[in-house]
Amino acid sequence: MTHELTASRLASASSDGTANGGWWRDAVIYQVYVRSFADSDGDGVGDLRGVRERLPHLARLGVDALWLTPFYVSPQADGGYDVADYRAVDPLFGDLSDADDLVRAAHALGLRVIVDVVPNHTSARHPWFRAALADPAARARYHFRPGRGPGGALPPNDWESVFGGPAWTRVEDGQWYLHLFAPEQPDLNWDHPEVAEEFASVMRFWLDLGVDGFRVDVAHGMVKAAGMPDIGHGAQATLIGTQPLPFFDQDGVHEIHRSWRRLLDSYEGARIGVAEAWAPTSERLALYVRPDEMHQAFNFRFLNCPWDAAAMRTVIDESLAATASVGAPTTWVLSNHDVVRHRTRFGSLARARAAALLMLALPGSAYVYQGEELGLPEVVDLPDSVRQDPAFRRSAGQEGLRDGCRIPLPWSGQEPPYGFGPGGTWLPQPADWAELSVAAQTGDPHSTLELYRAALELRRALPGLGSPDAGGLTWLPAPEGALLFTRPGFACTLNGRPAPLELPAPGRPVLSSAPVETDGRTVVLPPESCTWWAL
Template sequence: MTQELAPTRAGQPAPHPAGWWRDAVIYQVYVRSFADSDGDGIGDLQGARARLPHLAELGVDAVWLTPFYRSPQADGGYDVADYRAVDPLFGDLADADSLVREAHRLGLRVIVDIVPNHTSDQHTWFQAALAGGDERDRYHFRPGRGTNGELPPNDWESVFGGPAWTRTAAGDWYLHLFASQQPDLNWEHPAVHTEFESILRFWLDLGIDGFRIDVAHGMIKAAGMPDIGQREQAKMIGAQVLPFFDQDGVHEIHRSWRRLLDSYDGERIGVAEAWAPSAERLALYVRPDELHQAFNFQFLTCAWDAAAMRRVIDESLAATTSVGATTTWVLSNHDVVRHTTRYGDGERGLRRARAAALLTLALPGSAYVYQGEELGLPEVDVPDSLRQDPAFFRGDGQEGLRDGCRVPLPWSGDSAPYGFGPGGSWLPQPESWKSLSVAAQRGNPDSTLELYRSAIALRRQLPGLGDGALEWLVGPEGVLVFARPGFVCTLNTLERELTLSAPGRPVLSSTALEIHEGVVRLPGESCVWWAA
């Protein structure tokens, strides 16, 4: 039976000033897995610079680089020993400067990670703290509980598993919400504020266009560091209410950083990696005087279900609209199983992933693309003997399986490392990836790469896409239908094909379509863009 579409309601966002980030498509580069220039099997800044034309051809607006700072690499560079130096593994400061200049020449902005919740245990501050210096107050050292101080100061647990405390040789304990090599900073200490303002200026002066703020919700801990009272394992992405996450005090830090960013020309931005219990709490991070974007993890974790997707979309748009911000949509990143696999793996997973990509790029706001999703890469089952995720070795914490989404990209060729670099790759690439490489997909109109390129190009060309309004239309059960000015998007989450009246002229589809006399046979697990 042919289904007719009818409007149900419309929501108009609050007036807002212009800003490039409000509808930007931003590409995440996991540096060690993007491109290798020197043959050591590990991606680096020179390799990333050489591959920037791929991003320009893809049509994205900006690139986000994961940490390349000097680090012992206990957690993939998120354990920083020197925030102003490039780790030799990735190059040197001249390479960073060259990458930024080349990106700008190609019309790409550059966002870098900043890691303010914790340092490496090899940072000069922490080494001095262990030696008994005044720097101890810049971290969280506490006496233990029990008869001889043999028990941790409280019952907090690390995201990576086990107690969030490690005992020192002197007998006291220090806090680390992640690995023991990542001691948490004490943001109640003024020296921490001063140091990070200086670090931000260092990179802004080099030309960086913004910062992705790691654990933006974690810098302030509840007064007195109270026990949780029950075993509550903190998750990498979750909606828990915990005394060490999403405390109100973090917002004053972000306000001070916003003032710093606004003091530079060129619309420099701050992006919060914040895990909040609700869309309303997350929206607090993007109030007009705070950060510019916050990752929408509720959308990332949403099941493949039309009703659930609509609920998350509505809640997200309502929350960000209430503070005059836009929503930032993301499907994958370096910490989660790739959505091609999350949605079902194999052909089903790819079919759904392609449809989800078109849904994401049609929604109001900004979108992030994790490297390799434009190729339809699946998660890789990395052998246990080759895993490097620190959580993998702690057993009872985060699943520790993040290596599978960090396998180096395939660029070209019929055998590993598929053009990743002149040597091997630090994690093994599957043989099946030869058909998923950039070279294998480029120019093939049915490929996932060309689907992404077409979608991003149309997103720029069609005036109704990007930032703006969304209006839900009534469609069959299991189908999401919404309109934007001059545009309609249909997402069929069901396995079966449906027949409905074509809402316009098809301009892009995640799979082949059949239309006859204004009636479309909408394939199962597909998304179609229509010019209304």
């Protein structure tokens, strides 16, 4: 069967999004890292027109929506996550008419569009921060503090930037300002009423243009603990998402999310909020998706899970239990623009393909990062001279290797730029990616691209797949290193071991990440593979 998305799919859900409990509850959403998706003008950088021209790829892939990384006016100190104007498109990516054309073209193909909003910090070139540097009386929208020690020469506290080094920078008059990321990204003070008013206005601007929701960057970060207490030790970036920290996941962020939910609900068409939230436990993460807060939150515990069947089962169980406690769907993700691609993280393409089928068989929504449908590996041998990740220039923070997952996509051809655009590429592409291009993999039944297309087609066709409202997940006994679960009319087997595994056949195989042998009674599962079964 062939799956074709049309605008009728958008109309099929009721205006409040309650068909099947809401379109987002089992949606597959494709992350577009705009700089690296497709270049229309030959400057080597992806742009909005390039995305629009390549929308048929996403429609044929079978996803429900796309999420666009920031394309707003920005000095690009951190890939656009340093925003200078939230209501304008950076000329690097086009103009506002390109954004409008993209949203309309996506809707015509039955694809919804989610855009980033960056509320924790602005660019240092934002008009508000420029005013703050010029006049101490204009600093209340940010976190300015006097220093400690003789002459205030030491930072106000011991907080560290996620990118490494102190989270404070001193200005000419001696005060310090907080930046949990790069110095070019000063943190906003959400206790100031103008900050909340501004972001409500920004959201209305894009909702009025027609976007279907927002992915909220650093959704756990807007509120800081009272008094900004010291933490007492270093290497703080390694604690994010594992231990409580006074600058992340404070209870006060939830009232901000509630106000945004009220705003989203005031629009027709089931507009959604997606929290990029790091929390120490699954239970804390579930607070972000209570009925009056965000619709989804990224499940980073699943992303961080190693290639280990027992560990995967534990994370799956804990994630489903936590979100079920607040009546929300779980959101699964394996890769994004900030982490090593899962093909490389897991150690092989076979494992990456198996993990993809496992993820797409779980109840809830799933995110696909651009290029994972091609089986792209992390590029680990970029020369230092071409790296652009700000974390690379700082120490003791992130590994500084995010450039390796942001290499421009290969679309066609035998050599770089592989159809990315008429010019070069802002980061160099490997010389051996020709066989990984969209054109090379299209029509090859053994390719990773066709595996994803088949999986998404089946996910839509089989009522027991994806939807958290179609029934739960039941684990069945399986040997060590393997997983076996059923959902209504469906079963999934994962052989995480490096050797073949023989099991009773749970049904009729409908899709596998590697060829399976079955006589109808037993099956030999290939090493490190995942298979879907119709019961």
